[in-house]
Amino acid sequence: xxxxxxxxxxxxxxxxxxxxxxxxxxxxxxxxxxxxxxxxxxxxxxxxxxxxxxxxxxxxxxxxxxxxxxxxxxxxxxxxxxxxxxxxxxxxxxxxxxxxxxxxxxxxxxxxxxxxxxxxxxxxxxxxxxxxxxxxxxxxxxxxxxxxxxxxxxxxxxxxxxxxxxxxxxxxxxxxxxxxxxxxxxxxxxxxxxxxxxxxxxxxxxxxxxxxxxxxxxxxxxxxxxxxxxxxxxxxxxxxxxxxxxxxxxxxxxxxxxxxxxxxxxxxxxxxxxxxxxxxxxxxxxxxxxxxxxxxxxxxxxxxxxxxxxxxxxxxxxxxxxxxxxxxxxxxxxxxxxxxxxxxxxxxxxxxxxxxxxxxxxxxxxxxxxxxxxxxxxxxxxxxxxxxxxxxxxxxxxxxxxxxxxxxxxxxxxxxxxxxxxxxxxxxxxxxxxxxxxxxxxxxxxxxxxxxxxxxxxxxxxxxxxxxxxxxxxxxxxxxxxxxxxxxxxxxxxxxxxxxxxxxxxxxxxxxxxxxxxxxxxxxxxxxxxxxxxxxxxxxxxxxxxxxxxxxxxxxxxxxxxxxxxxxxxxxxxxxxxxxxxxxxxx
Amino acid sequence: xxxxxxxxxxxxxxxxxxxxxxxxxxxxxxxxxxxxxxxxxxxxxxxxxxxxxxxxxxxxxxxxxxxxxxxxxxxxx
Numbered sequence: 001x002x003x004x005x006x007x008x009x010x011x012x013x014x015x016x017x018x019x020x021x022x023x024x025x026x027x028x029x030x031x032x033x034x035x036x037x038x039x040x041x042x043x044x045x046x047x048x049x050x051x052x053x054x055x056x057x058x059x060x061x062x063x064x065x066x067x068x069x070x071x072x073x074x075x076x077x078x079x080x081x082x083x084x085x086x087x088x089x090x091x092x093x094x095x096x097x098x099x100x101x102x103x104x105x106x107x108x109x110x111x112x113x114x115x116x117x118x119x120x121x122x123x124x125x126x127x128x129x130x131x132x133x134x135x136x137x138x139x140x141x142x143x144x145x146x147x148x149x150x151x152x153x154x155x156x157x158x159x160x161x162x163x164x165x166x167x168x169x170x171x172x173x174x175x176x177x178x179x180x181x182x183x184x185x186x187x188x189x190x191x192x193x194x195x196x197x198x199x200x201x202x203x204x205x206x207x208x209x210x211x212x213x214x215x216x217x218x219x220x221x222x223x224x225x226x227x228x229x230x231x232x233x234x235x236x237x238x239x240x241x242x243x244x245x246x247x248x249x250x251x252x253x254x255x256x257x258x259x260x261x262x263x264x265x266x267x268x269x270x271x272x273x274x275x276x277x278x279x280x281x282x283x284x285x286x287x288x289x290x291x292x293x294x295x296x297x298x299x300x301x302x303x304x305x306x307x308x309x310x311x312x313x314x315x316x317x318x319x320x321x322x323x324x325x326x327x328x329x330x331x332x333x334x335x336x337x338x339x340x341x342x343x344x345x346x347x348x349x350x351x352x353x354x355x356x357x358x359x360x361x362x363x364x365x366x367x368x369x370x371x372x373x374x375x376x377x378x379x380x381x382x383x384x385x386x387x388x389x390x391x392x393x394x395x396x397x398x399x400x401x402x403x404x405x406x407x408x409x410x411x412x413x414x415x416x417x418x419x420x421x422x423x424x425x426x427x428x429x430x431x432x433x434x435x436x437x438x439x440x441x442x443x444x445x446x447x448x449x450x451x452x453x454x455x456x457x458x459x460x461x462x463x464x465x466x467x468x469x470x471x472x473x474x475x476x477x478x479x480x481x482x483x484x485x486x487x488x489x490x491x492x493x494x495x496x497x498x499x500x501x502x503x504x505x506x507x508x509x510x511x512x513x514x515x516x517x518x519x520x521x522x523x524x525x526x527x528x529x530x531x532x533x534x535x536x537x538x539x540x541x542x543x544x545x546x547x548x549x550x551x552x553x554x555x556x557x558x559x560x561x562x563x564x565x566x567x568x569x570x571x572x573x574x575x576x577x578x579x580x581x582x583x584x585x586x587x
Numbered sequence: 588x589x590x591x592x593x594x595x596x597x598x599x600x601x602x603x604x605x606x607x608x609x610x611x612x613x614x615x616x617x618x619x620x621x622x623x624x625x626x627x628x629x630x631x632x633x634x635x636x637x638x639x640x641x642x643x644x645x646x647x648x649x650x651x652x653x654x655x656x657x658x659x660x661x662x663x664x
Contacts, residue, residue, distance in 0.1 A: 039599050047601035047636045143637050146601075163596065185596065216606045217599050249607055331644045335664075336607065505589040507596050 003181075003436055004191045007428055008034045008159075010418055011179055011195035013166040013222060016044035017142070018386025018407035019201030020149035020158075022365070025415025027156035031422070034193060035153070036164040036182055038217055038510075042146045045203050045215045046407070049142030051119060052134035053099075053404040055092035059113045060132040062124065065089040068133060070126045070580060072402060076395025077537035077547065078582040079235065079555070081571035084363040084391040088402075088409045090575075095408045096135055104148040105137050121399040134401045141404060165510060166221055167439035169198065169229040169382070170431065175371050177382035178429040180225070181439035185510055188503025190443065192436050194428055197381060197418040200226065200359060201411065204387040205521040206239065209352040209471070210463035211250040213242065222388040224517035226359045227524065227560035228438065231369050231379065234390040235357035235556050236521070237529035237539045240398055241472035243289040245351025246336045247309035253348060257329055258282045260321065262314040264293070265345065266301040272310075290350045291540060294473035303347065308468075311345035318342075350472040354398055356538065357528075358390035360557065365389070365414025370557070375568040381429075383418060385410040392555065395570075396537020445494075446512055452497020455512045462489050462515075462522055470526050476543045479530040486526045493519045524558040531565050532556060549582050591617065594628070602636045608643060611664050620657070627657040 010026050012019045015037035026033045037044065056063035069089040073080055100106055100114065107115040114135050122131040137144035153160075163185040170179045170192065179194040205220020206212040227233055244253040258264075263282040266272045276292040277284035284292075293310055302308050314322060319342045322330055326341075333339050333346045360376075362368050365383045368376040386407045393406055469482025493515055498508040534548035535541050557566040572579045594617060598609035609632075620628060631639060631654060641647035643661050 039596075039601075043599070043601045043636055045601050048603070140637055142601075143635065147635070213603060215599070215601055215603045216610075217601075249603075251604055251607070328644075332604070335644070336604075502589075505592040505596065507592045510596075 003440070004189065005194055005431070006191060007194045008032050009195065009422060010034070010197040010199060011036070011193045012199045012201060013180060014044070014201035014203060014386070014388070015041035015160065016046040016201060016203055016386060016407065017145050017149065017404065018411040019199070020146070020153055021408050021411025022199055022201060022385060022415040022418075023158045024149060024152050024156060025412055026418060027153060027158040029419050031419070032159075034159050034161055034195075036161040036166055036193075038163065038165050038185070040162055041150050041160060044146060045218055046142045046146050046404075048213075048215065049404050050139045051400045052117065052136035052141050053096060053408070054119070054122070054133045054399070054401040055096040055135055055405065056089070056133055057093055057096065057114060057116060057135065059109060060116045063131055063133055065092060066577060067124055067126060067131060068092065068122075069574070069577070071121055071123055071131075072393065072399060073580045074127070074585055075121050075397055075399040076393070077397055077585055078395065078549070078553065079238075079392065079537060079570055080395030081392050082574040082579055083571050084393050086574040086577060087363040087413075088393050088405060091409045092405055095405070095412060099145065099148065099408065102148050102152055104144050106135055107137060119401050145404065145408075165513065166202070166225055167442070167513065168436075169225045170194075170435045171229040172429070172432055176380040176429060177229075178431060181436040183510075183513075185507070186505060188506055190436070190439065192431065194431060195381075196422050196425060196428060197383060199365070199383040199385065199414055199418070200388050201384070201386045202388045204355040205518065206352040206355060208463065208466045208518050208522040208525065209250075210467040211245045211247070211349050211351040213245060213250055213252050213351050213353045219514040219517050220388070220521035221514070221517045222384065223358060223524070224520035226367070226384070227520045230371070230559070230561060231367060231382075232360060232557035232559050232566065233357060233524045234360040235392060235528070236524040236558055237532050237556060238356035238396050238537055239352050239525070240354040240356065240538045241290050241350045242353050243286055243293055243350050244312060244348045246332065247304075247347035247349045249336045250351040251332055251336050252351065253312065253329060253332065253346060257312060257314060257326060260325055261317055262312055264289075264348070265311045265313055266296050267303045267307065268301060270301075272296055272301070287540065290472040293348075293350055294471055297349075298475065309347045309349040312348045313345040314341040315343060315345070354403065355387055356390070356392070356394040356396065356398055358388050359384040361385070361389045361391055363391055363410070363413060364417040365410050366417060370566065370568070383414045385414045396539060442513070442516065446496075446498060446509060447501055449495065449497040452495050453492055455496045455498065455508070455515050458489060458492050458496055459515050459518065461492070462486075462518055465489060466522050466525065470529050472540065474529055474539070474541045476541070479526070482526050483530050486523050490519045490523055520560055523563065524560065527563050527565065528556045528558050553582065594632075597632050600636050602640055605636055605640055608661060608664060612661055615664065616660050624657050627654050630654060631657060631661070
């Protein structure tokens with residue numbers, strides 16, 4: 001089947017902070033840039049980032065990029081690549097000032113400098129006193145960043161393809177990438193977008209879990225496209241969870257509730273945190289509380305028909321305190337749990353928040369894979385930045401305010417690298433006749449499938465399996481069963497059917513294609529988690545409670561084709577400073 | 588053509604809270620909206636995510652009286 005083709009210097013998939021920062025660098029250099037987005041750019045998930053962006057400006061208390069680097073390495077539980085972490089922390093001040101010049105409305109001090117606030121995990125002097133490193137625009141930092149970058153891109157003539165979905169990467173026999181096949185959701189048209197550089201900035205994929213704080217668009221599309229094209233996914237077992245999400249929907253209930261005196265109950269009405277943390281009880285750290293919730297559920301003390309959640313009790317605080325100090329929490333509980341916390345407890349379960357793993361890249365944003373001779377060969381023509389990429393600056397766990405920094409530092413770096421690479425390779429590669437076959441075959445399968453299982457049903461099974469078998473606290477038997485269950489679900493996903501076979505605005509088709517992507521991300525996560533027999537960062541196993549640097553100070557690489565795993569060393573050598581050797585991580 | 592699907596897709600947002608509220612609205616109310624209300628809903632969908640959420644949870648007022656009837660449905664869902 002002949003499909004339309006268009007040529008660009010660069011094609012970027014995803015219009016969140018990472019994609020738009022890269023696009024801006026390229027458009028301002030005079031390149032012809034297309035940015036594809038499933039939704040309007042300013043409705044990307046970056047908008048949900050409230051905490052701020054980390055940079056050692058030292059505007060409030062003394063600070064240093066090297067201290068920031070130490071915190072990030074330690075936070076990563078030593079799985080972060082120290083060259084990339086040094087690169088990011090060194091550039092932080094510069095990229096923040098650049099955003100300021102772009103017109104981003106940061107909060108200010110009386111002296112006119114950018115206001116900074118303290119945030120968890122930030123220290124002075126390599127683990128000393130609390131640092132004050134987060135730059136914010138009220139509680140709307142992500143929103144302000146997106147709007148600023150979008151305006152600049154419009155001015156720089158970046159061409160946006162809004163309500164377009166990437167289907168598959170175009171990768172030739174030599175392994176080089178020369179564009180993508182994409183779907184215009186509005187018309188149903190499929191097009192080959194040919195590019196000298198293809199950059200993925202498609203964000204995270206926490207919709208693989210039934211409880212997630214991620215927006216519905218976060219289906220891991222970029223990861224799945226890369227995986228289907230033979231590129232491995234790195235460190236997919238590492239997902240950051242928050243202990244208290246509203247049961248069933250995943251919306252975040254902040255720690256403030258427990259700070260004010262709220263506490264957790266199991267189905268017997270027992271205040272179970274007393275058993276897990278006799279001293280701190282419900283105020284223990286996120287990891288401890290999350291694991292306790294999972295253990296209660298696993299041991300049959302969960303609440304409700306499926307015994308799969310717990311209760312967060314606040315009513316003893318009294319109506320006045322709840323209305324005065326926790327109004328936002330009450331709104332969320334009433335809207336999403338149908339429970340007024342003044343009268344009844346809120347049903348909660350751990351909720352997935354951020355994906356540390358992703359498409360393996362170096363700190364120039366170039367995708368690297370062991371496909372020719374070395375373990376980190378550059379995949380020509382292919383770049384990835386932001387949550388979909390694994391640079392890896394977050395390693396086993398991400399620090400708050402480092403993700404907004406990640407997207408602008410590496411968005412800009414990838415833009416600069418593409419400009420350089422295009423000077424060396426100024427021509428488009430010829431597309432082979434079968435370049436778009438992979439995507440078209442998937443579409444044809446959906447069009448031809450009659451009486452298939454519903455997409456919603458398979459998606460539901462996938463999310464429940466991931467939540468139960470590969471959640472915040474992991475058990476050997478559950479992981480082993482989980483691998484088998486996910487294989488069955490992956491098979492079912494190959495036979496889904498949709499009733500609507502039309503072209504225009506066929507959202508059923510889009511959701512079926514998104515399910516294909518969720519399957520890739522979920523299987524990669526389950527297989528990688530089952531294999532890693534240690535606890536590190538956000539990957540916590542019941543049977544291997546300790547970090548094991550002798551065996552596991554290495555990155556996982558998962559290959560979709562045969563569900564094979566490979567490993568590569570952590571880059572412990574920074575660019576200019578001494579390495580931070582692994583130490584026990586205590587806070 | 589396909590107004591329902593188009594509207595459903597535009598309910599895909601950057602904030603999960605909005606995704607959920609708007610999906611419920613689509614399931615419960617969209618089919619019963621008259622022409623004026625449909626236009627109101629479109630106008631509301633054009634607001635930035637944070638503004639729309641604050642209007643829904645009554646943290647922020649809108650001066651636009653024309654949006655009130657659909658906004659009220661969103662607030663009470």
